[in-house]
Structure formats: structure tokens, C-alpha cells
Amino acid sequence: MSFTSAVKDEICSTADMQTCCYHAMTYGLLLCGRSFGSTSMMLVTEHEGTAKMYASAVEKITGRAPVLKGAESGKFSVSVTKKEDRLKVLEHFGVSERMVGVRINRSNLAEECCLASFLKGAFLACATVTHPQKSYQLDFILPFLHLSDDMLKLMQELEINAKMTKRKGSYVIYFKSSEMIEDILMLLGAQSSALEIMQVKIEKDVRNRIxxxxxxxxxxxxxxxxxxxxxxxxxxxxxxxxxxxxxxxxxxxxxxxxxxxxxxxxxxxxxxxxxxxxxxxxxxxxxxxxxxxxxxx
Ligand SMILES: [Zn+2]
Incomplete structure (x- = not known):
């Protein structure tokens, strides 16, 4: 299993959530998927737990389970195929049909606690983190400039200082400092993965000293x-x-x-x-x- 999947497993297992935070997390999850609008609403992911969470969130809003496909390439795709369902989801998150979901609608983040929950959903939808044995790298990969600008601002409020770059037509918010990656994983409730990074760092340090x-x-x-x-x-x-x-x-x-x-x-x-x-x-x-x-x- 990839390190990213291990982190996502941990995030998905933090099930006990207040209603406000669940709303914020599912908003992050849907907004940061491959598309979030009236013409298309879907997520493509390598992480099965994330695909299931997306499907269950949509079902709770629309009353209808979306189509979940597991392709042979090991990727899962979840798609809200009916337009009326997509409109219900947009309405649920206070997004008008014309606005399309390229900004973060802050009314979905009611309380202070909801910022980190939103980030959990966003991480599940669009982030990857490299195994610490290889290098220290955590990326949020987003399709729109304004969305990634909003994301940067939200991170600043959580005292996360990020950098952004453009890569293959996507906007990438990235982190290369092991301390920062540990902090983010802790914030997202992935304590074991954060500890693993610290552990690997200690081992590397001891080996160098020897x-x-x-x-x-x-x-x-x-x-x-x-x-x-x-x-x-x-x-x-x-x-x-x-x-x-x-x-x-x-x-x-x-x-x-x-x-x-x-x-x-x-x-x-x-x-x-x-x-x-x-x-x-x-x-x-x-x-x-x-x-x-x-x-x-
Ligand atoms: Zn909350």
C-alpha cells in the first residue's frame, strides 16, 4: 500500500465527527474532486475508502447512490450521473448553478473546527504524500487557480505556509519540509503516519551518525x-x-x-x-x- 493510501485510511477512520465538520469534510471532498458543477460531478481516486465516502456523501444528499466503478488500472471513479442530483448537491452546499464550484464557499465552514475537516476532505480528494524513505513531499493538486488561491488562504488561517506552482495544467500546493508535513498530517488526524515520518527521520539520522x-x-x-x-x-x-x-x-x-x-x-x-x-x-x-x-x- 502506498503511503498516501495509508494516510487516507487513517483520515477515513476518524469517523466520529460533529455534524458541522462532516458537512465541511464532504464539501472539501466533492469540491476538490475532478469536477464539481452542474454538467459534471465526479471523483477519480486510487483510494477505495475515499471513493466509498464520496458515494455515501452524495447518497445522503440526493437519496440516490452514484455510480462507483473500479477500473482495472486500480483507480476508482465515482460519478453523479443525473443532472437533478448534481443540482441537489450544489444547492446543499449553497453553490448556484452559474457559479460553478471553483471557489471555496465559506458558509460551509461554520465553525473554527470545520477548517481542518474541510482540509481532510480536500486531502482525500486531491492530495498525495510521498513515502518518507524516498523524500518529503506533500501535494494538493487542484484544477483551478481561484480554488487553489482560496485553499492557500484557508491554510494560512491554520498557520500552514504553503507554496504553489503550476504543473501539467494543474495548480499544485506543495510542501517539502518534513516538519510541515508532520504538522499537516497531525491536523488531519493521521497521527500514525506523522509518527512514521518522525521515525524514518530518526533512523536516517542515526545511520548518518554511525x-x-x-x-x-x-x-x-x-x-x-x-x-x-x-x-x-x-x-x-x-x-x-x-x-x-x-x-x-x-x-x-x-x-x-x-x-x-x-x-x-x-x-x-x-x-x-x-x-x-x-x-x-x-x-x-x-x-x-x-x-x-x-x-x-
Ligand atoms: Zn465543525
């Missing part, structure tokens, strides 16, 4: 191997020149351990000494050995 840490540690290991090779070379030089036996006892012991354990860390070498020594103590002694080797001639 990768950075692994890279950092690999670089450190490379550095310590290089250092050990340099130390061993210095010790061989001291042996070759006969100066090794002249080294102070504590340096000779460490130099021998280093030769025998080229892959050991400084901490490990420290614990092998007859009197154990800290990491930084080992570091300083090895540096002394190297500088004696380099300064001998």
Missing part, C-alpha cells in the same frame, strides 16, 4: 598503524647502530614490546609493561624512542 563514526574510526586506525610502523623502524635503526642497549631500561622494555606487538594499541602496550602505564605515558615514551633514533647521527 557512518560518520565508522569513517572517523577507520581514519584513526590508519593513523595508529602508520605510527606503529614508524616506531618499529626507529627501534631497528637503534639496534643497527648498536645504541639500543644504551637506552634507559623503561624505554628498552617498551621498544621490545612494540617490536613484538606491532598491532597493539598504546593502551594495550601500557598494560603489558612490568609497571603498567597510561596511554599518554606510552605515547610520550615512544616519542622519546623515535626522537633518540632520529637524532643519533
Amino acid at each position: 557512518n560518520r563514526k565508522v569513517n572517523f574510526e577507520t581514519a584513526n586506525i590508519d593513523r595508529s598503524v602508520d605510527a606503529a610502523m614508524g616506531q618499529i623502524e626507529a627501534i631497528r635503526k637503534l639496534r643497527a647502530s648498536g645504541k639500543f642497549d644504551g637506552l634507559p631500561e623503561e624505554l628498552r622494555e617498551l621498544a621490545t614490546l612494540r617490536e613484538e606487538n606491532p598491532e597493539s594499541s598504546l593502551k594495550e602496550l601500557g598494560s603489558m609493561l612490568s609497571v603498567s602505564l597510561s596511554r599518554s605515558g606510552v605515547y610520550h615514551r615512544l616519542n622519546r624512542i623515535v626522537s633518540i633514533a632520529n637524532s643519533e647521527d
Whole structure:
């Protein structure tokens, strides 16, 4: 199932609604469908629950169930085929036949609570949201400029700042910020989907941090191997020149351990000494050995 369908399932399952909000939601659902006028009134959707909700809303208004078709392409279309039914629906939402539904008639949004409900219906009819694993993208795709202008204003009242663009003859109100998409989904009652986005974000973040840490540690290991090779070379030089036996006892012991354990860390070498020594103590002694080797001639 697509992420969009999961969100729409969640929205459809928020069934307990006040009468005012149900009216506002069905208005959004019908208005933002493919067409909403006296000559044509229909919705095309990939989401079966949305198609059923559209059909049931129309039936409640007209007393007649509209034609619901499930095409092989996986899309559902619901069409109000009789003109008298279309006129009943328009009248129900206070839209005159000549006005056609290209604006939002605010008289259908009676209370403060109805704005979000209207948006629920609009989302079901015309929005898509990409799975957060892929990218962060939520689009409302509308057929008319004035309708999308009205939608932008309504969103602003809900403190949703949107951007609009034109794409393939449609007007697209889009969001690319994950925080904004989470906020919208919460507002629409799709809490689980909002949480899923947060979850994916956390996983991505942890994975990035682990990768950075692994890279950092690999670089450190490379550095310590290089250092050990340099130390061993210095010790061989001291042996070759006969100066090794002249080294102070504590340096000779460490130099021998280093030769025998080229892959050991400084901490490990420290614990092998007859009197154990800290990491930084080992570091300083090895540096002394190297500088004696380099300064001998
Ligand atoms: Zn309401």
C-alpha cells in the first residue's frame, strides 16, 4: 500500500465527527474532486475508502447512490450521473448553478473546527504524500487557480505556509519540509503516519551518525598503524647502530614490546609493561624512542 493510501485510511477512520465538520469534510471532498458543477460531478481516486465516502456523501444528499466503478488500472471513479442530483448537491452546499464550484464557499465552514475537516476532505480528494524513505513531499493538486488561491488562504488561517506552482495544467500546493508535513498530517488526524515520518527521520539520522563514526574510526586506525610502523623502524635503526642497549631500561622494555606487538594499541602496550602505564605515558615514551633514533647521527 502506498503511503498516501495509508494516510487516507487513517483520515477515513476518524469517523466520529460533529455534524458541522462532516458537512465541511464532504464539501472539501466533492469540491476538490475532478469536477464539481452542474454538467459534471465526479471523483477519480486510487483510494477505495475515499471513493466509498464520496458515494455515501452524495447518497445522503440526493437519496440516490452514484455510480462507483473500479477500473482495472486500480483507480476508482465515482460519478453523479443525473443532472437533478448534481443540482441537489450544489444547492446543499449553497453553490448556484452559474457559479460553478471553483471557489471555496465559506458558509460551509461554520465553525473554527470545520477548517481542518474541510482540509481532510480536500486531502482525500486531491492530495498525495510521498513515502518518507524516498523524500518529503506533500501535494494538493487542484484544477483551478481561484480554488487553489482560496485553499492557500484557508491554510494560512491554520498557520500552514504553503507554496504553489503550476504543473501539467494543474495548480499544485506543495510542501517539502518534513516538519510541515508532520504538522499537516497531525491536523488531519493521521497521527500514525506523522509518527512514521518522525521515525524514518530518526533512523536516517542515526545511520548518518554511525557512518560518520565508522569513517572517523577507520581514519584513526590508519593513523595508529602508520605510527606503529614508524616506531618499529626507529627501534631497528637503534639496534643497527648498536645504541639500543644504551637506552634507559623503561624505554628498552617498551621498544621490545612494540617490536613484538606491532598491532597493539598504546593502551594495550601500557598494560603489558612490568609497571603498567597510561596511554599518554606510552605515547610520550615512544616519542622519546623515535626522537633518540632520529637524532643519533
Ligand atoms: Zn465543525
